[in-house]
Amino acid sequence: MALIELKNVIKVYKSQAGNVTAVDGISASFEEGEFTAIVGPSGCGKTTLLNAIGGLDRPNQGTIKIEGQDIAALKDRDLIDFRLQNIGFVFQAYNLIPVLTALENTAFILELQGVSKKEREARAMELLEAVGLADRAHNRPNQLSGGQQQRVAVARALASRPRFVLADEPTANLDSRSTETLLDIMANLNQREKTTFIFSTHDPRVIDRARRILLLEDGKIVMSK
Amino acid sequence: MSTVSMAWRNIWRSPWRSAVVIGAMALGVWAGIFMMGWATGLNDSRTVSMLDDNVGHGRLLSGSFDESQEISAPLPALPLFLETLSTDTTVTAFAPRIVIQAMAQSGSGAAPVMIYGIYPNAEQSVFSSARKIPEGRFLEDLFADEVVIGQELAKRLEVGVDDRLVLTFQDVEGDPHTALFYVVGLYDGASNMLEETLLYAPALNMAQQTGLLDSSAMASLSGSPPAFPVAHEVCFRVQDPYAMKPTLERLSIQDGLRLEQVEQRSTIHSLETLAFISTPIVIKDWRSISPELAYADNVMAQSLLLFMTIILLAMAFGILNTMLMAILERTRELGMLMAIGMNRRRIFSLIVLETILLSLAGLPIGLLLGHGTLVLTSQTGITFESVEQGLAEFGMDATIYPVTVPEFYLPIAALVFVLAFLSALYPARKALKLNPIESMRVL
Numbered sequence: 001m002a003l004i005e006l007k008n009v010i011k012v013y014k015s016q017a018g019n020v021t022a023v024d025g026i027s028a029s030f031e032e033g034e035f036t037a038i039v040g041p042s043g044c045g046k047t048t049l050l051n052a053i054g055g056l057d058r059p060n061q062g063t064i065k066i067e068g069q070d071i072a073a074l075k076d077r078d079l080i081d082f083r084l085q086n087i088g089f090v091f092q093a094y095n096l097i098p099v100l101t102a103l104e105n106t107a108f109i110l111e112l113q114g115v116s117k118k119e120r121e122a123r124a125m126e127l128l129e130a131v132g133l134a135d136r137a138h139n140r141p142n143q144l145s146g147g148q149q150q151r152v153a154v155a156r157a158l159a160s161r162p163r164f165v166l167a168d169e170p171t172a173n174l175d176s177r178s179t180e181t182l183l184d185i186m187a188n189l190n191q192r193e194k195t196t197f198i199f200s201t202h203d204p205r206v207i208d209r210a211r212r213i214l215l216l217e218d219g220k221i222v223m224s225k
Numbered sequence: 226m227s228t229v230s231m232a233w234r235n236i237w238r239s240p241w242r243s244a245v246v247i248g249a250m251a252l253g254v255w256a257g258i259f260m261m262g263w264a265t266g267l268n269d270s271r272t273v274s275m276l277d278d279n280v281g282h283g284r285l286l287s288g289s290f291d292e293s294q295e296i297s298a299p300l301p302a303l304p305l306f307l308e309t310l311s312t313d314t315t316v317t318a319f320a321p322r323i324v325i326q327a328m329a330q331s332g333s334g335a336a337p338v339m340i341y342g343i344y345p346n347a348e349q350s351v352f353s354s355a356r357k358i359p360e361g362r363f364l365e366d367l368f369a370d371e372v373v374i375g376q377e378l379a380k381r382l383e384v385g386v387d388d389r390l391v392l393t394f395q396d397v398e399g400d401p402h403t404a405l406f407y408v409v410g411l412y413d414g415a416s417n418m419l420e421e422t423l424l425y426a427p428a429l430n431m432a433q434q435t436g437l438l439d440s441s442a443m444a445s446l447s448g449s450p451p452a453f454p455v456a457h458e459v460c461f462r463v464q465d466p467y468a469m470k471p472t473l474e475r476l477s478i479q480d481g482l483r484l485e486q487v488e489q490r491s492t493i494h495s496l497e498t499l500a501f502i503s504t505p506i507v508i509k510d511w512r513s514i515s516p517e518l519a520y521a522d523n524v525m526a527q528s529l530l531l532f533m534t535i536i537l538l539a540m541a542f543g544i545l546n547t548m549l550m551a552i553l554e555r556t557r558e559l560g561m562l563m564a565i566g567m568n569r570r571r572i573f574s575l576i577v578l579e580t581i582l583l584s585l586a587g588l589p590i591g592l593l594l595g596h597g598t599l600v601l602t603s604q605t606g607i608t609f610e611s612v613e614q615g616l617a618e619f620g621m622d623a624t625i626y627p628v629t630v631p632e633f634y635l636p637i638a639a640l641v642f643v644l645a646f647l648s649a650l651y652p653a654r655k656a657l658k659l660n661p662i663e664s665m666r667v668l
């Protein structure tokens with residue numbers, strides 16, 4: 001059984017200006033351990049697709065099964081808990097809680113999951129080391145560079161050992177060196193922790209690093225390799 | 226990283242804004258507490274001056290006198306009650322007295338009055354109006370045809386020291402009785418109204434004229450008389466008028482015991498033949514002697530709390546507004562928190578906690594400042610010279626001594642807590658209505 005199974009997913013945004021079919025009948029599956037990039041021009045539906053997979057938004061049609069569980073069947077409140085327990089998120093920006101240190105941010109999901117302080121801090125520290133920020137553990141986000149903040153976000157997404165990590169343009173705000181570093185880290189963790197990564201990008205340097213690429217155009221998969 | 230400490234840190238994301246809110250809360254609580262202490266002090270001083278002046282702290286009287294002011298119903302077994310009062314350590318002074326309704330007449334007018342037939346030293350030990358004699362002197366002789374009247378009555382009847390006053394009253398048989406008295410002094414009472422109606426005359430003179438003591442009883446006084454042969458009521462003072470319940474309880478228990486003894490002993494004491502042994506004895510504290518004073522206490526406490534509630538309600542709106550602003554500023558962050566898996570309950574508690582912490586932070590400062598101000602001013606007092614005259618009309622001093630009001634601190638804290646919770650609800654609702662992906666799209 002595939003880790004994630006999409007069948008004929010359709011998402012239509014309705015507005016006065018007219019309806020926009022952001023995701024237009026996508027079927028795809030993702031296996032455990034993947035390192036997949038969803039690419040395509042701006043407005044092709046990458047974010048919409050990732051939001052649907054992550055249970056942040058409900059598609060109008062089609063089914064999304066995660067390990068056989070149809071997430072459309074979950075109530076809103078169960079969906080929040082499902083995300084907490086199963087999915088790691090890295091957003092383009094504003095990932096971190098400004099009042100918490102890097103370590104506290106990294107441990108935050110574990111805390112929501114009810115992991116003991118000792119255990120979660122050890123795990124968070126481990127991840128901060130993996131992203132090369134052990135020495136900044138006690139700095140707050142505003143004392144970190146944009147690239148460092150994204151690395152903390154990756155550390156947080158992975159700390160709870162989620163079933164998979166969704167990252168929507170994680171490098172969009174980074175310069176090329178930070179982009180390289182972040183991708184190195186993600187690829188590394190993909191190998192070491194066997195974490196499944198699905199990320200979107202339109203940055204060719206990022207696309208090169210992916211082991212699988214889904215190309216979207218107008219809400220449809222036009223190429224998969 | 227507990228929710229509490231996260232909430233606390235969130236408060237300090239806008240240090241100035243939060244400081245202003247906390248400062249406003251502290252100021253509001255301070256002002257409220259000070260006002261409460263001031264008003265309570267004002268009320269207490271009025272109460273105490275009324276108690277000192279003419280109410281006393283407690284009173285013993287026969288039930289029938291209590292009901293009808295019947296002159297022929299003196300307190301039975303007086304010596305036994307006096308003995309009880311003098312052995313009770315919390316009772317600091319007592320004054321038996323005869324009470325008679327009368328009409329006072331001078332060359333220029335007449336006025337209804339209440340005659341207190343008193344034993345001068347005892348009366349002075351309990352009541353300050355018997356001590357404050359700005360003109361003339363107080364009564365001395367227990368049989369003399371002398372009266373001490375209030376300054377206001379003196380004005381009204383246009384009499385002064387050494388002038389004559391005619392008093393008309395009923396005797397125990399109900400027959401009218403008229404007698405001539407000399408004014409020997411004017412007393413300065415706490416209230417003008419009382420100065421106009423209360424008048425002091427010697428107890429035994431009144432007892433004789435009204436027939437409360439008949440001639441044989443009077444004759445027996447020439448030997449070695451009991452200090453206080455007859456009285457309608459005994460007024461007494463205790464150490465703390467705000468804590469006299471134990472004293473009253475002790476007196477009522479003894480009352481039951483005494484009554485039996487009285488019946489056995491009533492033949493022994495010739496003076497007690499007058500006693501209406503069967504009538505119940507009534508013991509009153511100042512709250513029942515003067516219900517309006519107790520009522521004023523309650524009304525005062527309630528209005529103060531109401532006033533405080535209004536102050537805090539205004540604060541609550543400020544806090545609600547601040548929290549709404551905070552939520553608005555953090556839309557993106559709240560969306561992110563929901564996206565990564567923070568559930569509604571946690572979001573709700575985070576916001577409620579923030580609001581409560583923000584509200585409660587100023588409370589101890591305000592309480593401390595308020596308490597400190599009250600401690601200071603309770604020593605020095607606050608004088609309002611311009612209104613001295615007006616206050617005197619109501620039996621009040623121009624210098625007000627605020628008192629500390631620790632009994633209000635807990636209710637105030639509870640009030641702040643409840644209002645904070647209530648003002649958190651709306652912002653929290655706003656936050657819960659946020660949609661994670663839409664919130665994160667906000668620029």
Ligand SMILES: Nc1ncnc2c1ncn2[C@@H]1O[C@H](COP(=O)(O)OP(=O)(O)OP(=O)(O)O)[C@@H](O)[C@H]1O
Nearest residue numbers: 013014015020022041042043044045046047048049
């Ligand atoms: N809330 C919305 N209401 C209406 N239309 C929307 C909404 N969100 C997205 N769309 C539209 O849906 C389409 C897909 O948007 P989406 O954000 O998924 O694209 P994207 O591939 O992530 O683009 P980008 O690379 O710029 O992030 C676009 O045409 C967009 O205008």
Ligand SMILES: [Mg+2]
Nearest residue numbers: 046047048168
């Ligand atoms: Mg996008």
